[in-house]
Amino acid sequence: MSSKQPRWTQTWLGGVRSAGVDLGYPGERLGMPEEGSGAVAGFGRRIGAIMVDWLICTWAITQGLLRIDAAATPWMPVLILAVEYLLLVGTMGMTFGMRLFGIRVAALGGGAPGFVSVLARTFLLCLAVPALVWDRDQRGLHDRAANTVVVRL
Secondary structure, three states: OOOOOOHHHHHHHHOHHHHOOOOOOOOHHHOOOOOOOOOEOOHHHHHHHHHHHHHHHHHHHHHHHOOOOOOOOOHHHHHHHHHHHHHHHHHOOOOHHHHHHOEEEEEOOOOOOOHHHHHHHHHHHHOOHHHHOEOOOOOEHHHHHHOEEEEEO
C-alpha cells in the first residue's frame, strides 16, 4: 500500500491547498497587499482587540464607572460594546483595542465605512456567530454584510 493518500482524501483531510489549489493570500482577490499597512489583519490581532474592548466595556465601564453588576444584567456589557463600536468605529475607524493591536475597519472601496455599514457590522458582531464564520479573506459574515474589511495600520 502506498504511503501517499488518494486525491479525494487529500482535499477532504488537508483542505484545498493540499490538493494543489492556490487560493492566494488573504485579501489578494480584494486588491489588498500581502504584508504591511493595508493588509488584511490576522485572526490573532482581531481576537486580541475584541478581548481588550470586551474587558474595557465589562470591567472599566459597566462595573467601574456605572457600578452595574455585569452578572445580574449580562446584556449591559454587550450594549456598551455596541455603543463603543458605533461611536469609535463610526468616527475613527477603530476601537481602543483595535488601536492597541494596530488594526482598523475599512470600507472595501477604501476609506472609512459609512454609518449604515458600521451599524450593520456592530449589530452582527454583537450576535457573535456571524463574527465567527470567516471566508478565505479572513472576513467574518459581519464584515461581508457591511462591505468592510479589517486591515493593519
